[in-house]
Amino acid sequence: MTTTAVHGGARNAVSDSLTMIGRSIRLSRRNVDTLVMSIVLPLLMMSLFVYVFGGAINTGTQYINYVVPGIILLCTGYGAASTAMSVADDMTSGMIDRLRSLPIRSSAVLTGHVVASVARNLLSTTVVIGAAIAMGFRPNATVTDWVLAAGLLLLYVLALSWLAAGLGVIAKSVESASTLSFLMLFLPYLSSAFVPTNTMPSFLHAVSENQPITPVIETVRGLLTGTPIGNTGWIALAWCVGLLTCSFTFAAWLFRRRTHG
Amino acid sequence: MIVEATGLHKAFGSTKVLDGVDLHVAEGTVFALLGPNGAGKTTTIRILTTLSRPDLGSVRIAGYDVVREATKVRGVISLTGQSVALDDQQTGRENLVMIGRLMHLGRPAARRRATDLLERFDLVDAMKRRVKTYSGGMRRRLDLAMSLVSQPRVIFLDEPTTGLDPSSRTTMWDAIKDLVSSGTTIVLTTQYLEEADRLADRIVLINGGKVAASGTTDALKSQVGGDRLDLRFAVEADVARAVALFDAPRGTDPLVLGIPSDGSADHLHRVLDDLRIAGVPVVKVSSHRPTLDDVFLSLTTTDRTPVQV
Ligand SMILES: Nc1ncnc2c1ncn2[C@@H]1O[C@H](COP(=O)(O)OP(=O)(O)OP(=O)(O)O)[C@@H](O)[C@H]1O
Numbered sequence: 357m358t359t360t361a362v363h364g365g366a367r368n369a370v371s372d373s374l375t376m377i378g379r380s381i382r383l384s385r386r387n388v389d390t391l392v393m394s395i396v397l398p399l400l401m402m403s404l405f406v407y408v409f410g411g412a413i414n415t416g417t418q419y420i421n422y423v424v425p426g427i428i429l430l431c432t433g434y435g436a437a438s439t440a441m442s443v444a445d446d447m448t449s450g451m452i453d454r455l456r457s458l459p460i461r462s463s464a465v466l467t468g469h470v471v472a473s474v475a476r477n478l479l480s481t482t483v484v485i486g487a488a489i490a491m492g493f494r495p496n497a498t499v500t501d502w503v504l505a506a507g508l509l510l511l512y513v514l515a516l517s518w519l520a521a522g523l524g525v526i527a528k529s530v531e532s533a534s535t536l537s538f539l540m541l542f543l544p545y546l547s548s549a550f551v552p553t554n555t556m557p558s559f560l561h562a563v564s565e566n567q568p569i570t571p572v573i574e575t576v577r578g579l580l581t582g583t584p585i586g587n588t589g590w591i592a593l594a595w596c597v598g599l600l601t602c603s604f605t606f607a608a609w610l611f612r613r614r615t616h617g
Numbered sequence: 618m619i620v621e622a623t624g625l626h627k628a629f630g631s632t633k634v635l636d637g638v639d640l641h642v643a644e645g646t647v648f649a650l651l652g653p654n655g656a657g658k659t660t661t662i663r664i665l666t667t668l669s670r671p672d673l674g675s676v677r678i679a680g681y682d683v684v685r686e687a688t689k690v691r692g693v694i695s696l697t698g699q700s701v702a703l704d705d706q707q708t709g710r711e712n713l714v715m716i717g718r719l720m721h722l723g724r725p726a727a728r729r730r731a732t733d734l735l736e737r738f739d740l741v742d743a744m745k746r747r748v749k750t751y752s753g754g755m756r757r758r759l760d761l762a763m764s765l766v767s768q769p770r771v772i773f774l775d776e777p778t779t780g781l782d783p784s785s786r787t788t789m790w791d792a793i794k795d796l797v798s799s800g801t802t803i804v805l806t807t808q809y810l811e812e813a814d815r816l817a818d819r820i821v822l823i824n825g826g827k828v829a830a831s832g833t834t835d836a837l838k839s840q841v842g843g844d845r846l847d848l849r850f851a852v853e854a855d856v857a858r859a860v861a862l863f864d865a866p867r868g869t870d871p872l873v874l875g876i877p878s879d880g881s882a883d884h885l886h887r888v889l890d891d892l893r894i895a896g897v898p899v900v901k902v903s904s905h906r907p908t909l910d911d912v913f914l915s916l917t918t919t920d921r922t923p924v925q926v
């Protein structure tokens with residue numbers, strides 16, 4: 357009647373992470389409201405911008421070709437908010453105590469949420485791009501361009517997901533997690549996502565030129581539709597790598613602090 | 618001793634919660650931690666289960682130090698916390714298999730273990746339903762089942778039967794007794810003294826951050842004295858006269874006087890005769906055997922005169 361399982365070690369660390377990833381993905385799949393919203397909302401936004409505002413915004417190209425990268429990043433912000441909320445749910449329910457009383461590296465719970473977050477984003481991004489093409493989006497990207505764009509977006513999504521996980525760890529409740537992640541939903545509007553930044557007043561122009569979303573969007577737009585990229589690609593990469601390093605460290609540090617009382 | 622805690626201190630900011638608590642639990646026994654709300658029961662359990670570090674003091678579980686060898690401790694214990702910890706959006710079975718995988722059972726072994734536990738806790742019919750559809754009693758049962766996946770040597774249960782109806786409570790008690798008979802050690806906290814009375818081999822009562830009493834249930838009961846006669850009077854003046862007559866201390870109820878008794882009819886006769894001769898009318902007489910409630914009340918209520926023998 358005794359277990360002979362051995363705990364600790366690299367193999368178990370991988371298997372624990374896989375178990376937690378499986379759990380988070382299952383929970384995401386079953387949280388139908390959130391999943392549907394994370395797809396429907398960007399689609400609504402895209403229709404709104406393309407059919408309602410788009411005619412009045414002069415970007416020098418077909419507006420849909422201009423706006424798709426911004427919609428993709430908007431989705432990411434939305435996805436991050438739900439990641440922060442599910443992390444906060446675990447941290448504030450008894451679940452985290454149960455997991456921490458097991459002989460596992462309990463940060464696997466964060467890994468699970470982050471990977472599920474990336475998977476949700478993959479789904480919503482695919483749907484958005486499909487819908488955009490149906491609405492007249494005409495990318496002229498080569499396979500290499502697509503791969504580079506996907507790689508950059510993946511880095512960005514990972515960085516944002518770890519940031520969201522960190523916010524979920526500090527939040528005192530699920531509601532405050534959603535409030536904390538409000539900024540991530542708001543930042544795309546202060547970027548070149550929907551309108552060229554040179555149309556903004558000089559103060560906002562400075563803000564939008566120097567926040568991470570603008571170079572990421574400019575790069576993705578350049579890769580997909582052939583607008584000039586210049587050195588924004590490197591700036592975007594630097595932002596994403598820097599952001600990922602910081603947000604991962606931040607989340608891991610907060611988790612350790614919060615769980616060592 | 619499978620659980621050995623010495624000199625536990627814990628404060629949250631300026632609130633001292635534990636102020637030098639010692640606990641010793643022998644392997645294969647049931648140990649109950651009692652105390653009023655906010656006494657520090659959950660805090661103690663969290664320290665014993667590696668979730669929280671003591672400010673001072675040390676704990677060894679099965680010989681492992683809870684701070685330095687936390688992973689080893691986690692390999693031999695399990696915790697069912699005060700609030701139910703389940704994934705509402707997973708089925709009962711998925712919840713159990715997940716824990717099995719995290720305890721590093723292989724996938725087939727984790728599935729087998731889940732099936733065994735679902736049968737044992739009468740959850741087979743509900744195993745494919747999401748936990749959000751479960752009743753409170755089913756959740757508590759599944760929560761306990763989650764703790765048993767790894768066949769731990771020491772099981773910590775923080776108020777395992779709070780909020781259960783009497784029949785679910787009996788089921789839970791039976792499950793606990795089964796575990797003990799197979800050699801598992803149980804450390805539980807409870808608000809229900811009856812529960813401690815039924816299950817526990819030893820009890821520790823904490824109050825004000827310190828151990829207020831400890832021992833077997835019988836020893837604790839004898840600490841508050843033997844049988845007692847409770848005399849109820851119509852007016853307080855009568856109580857005062859009876860106090861003089863029997864030299865007994867007053868209790869909390871101003872109209873009731875408790876006097877020590879050997880429980881015999883003879884003693885009852887004598888008491889009633891004394892009262893009649895002195896002309897003190899008594900309204901009601903009841904005899905009282907000590908319960909853990911008396912222990913609890915006498916040790917945790919400061920403004921109450923302790924019951925004396
Ligand atoms: N993380 C914390 N931060 C601040 N205070 C805390 C914390 N955890 C517990 N306390 C305080 O410590 C005291 C003891 O709490 P604990 O939960 O251990 O009591 P308990 O005996 O389990 O009570 P109950 O019977 O209500 O469950 C309480 O006053 C509580 O407010």
Ligand SMILES: [Mg+2]
Nearest residue numbers: 658659660699
């Ligand atoms: Mg408690």
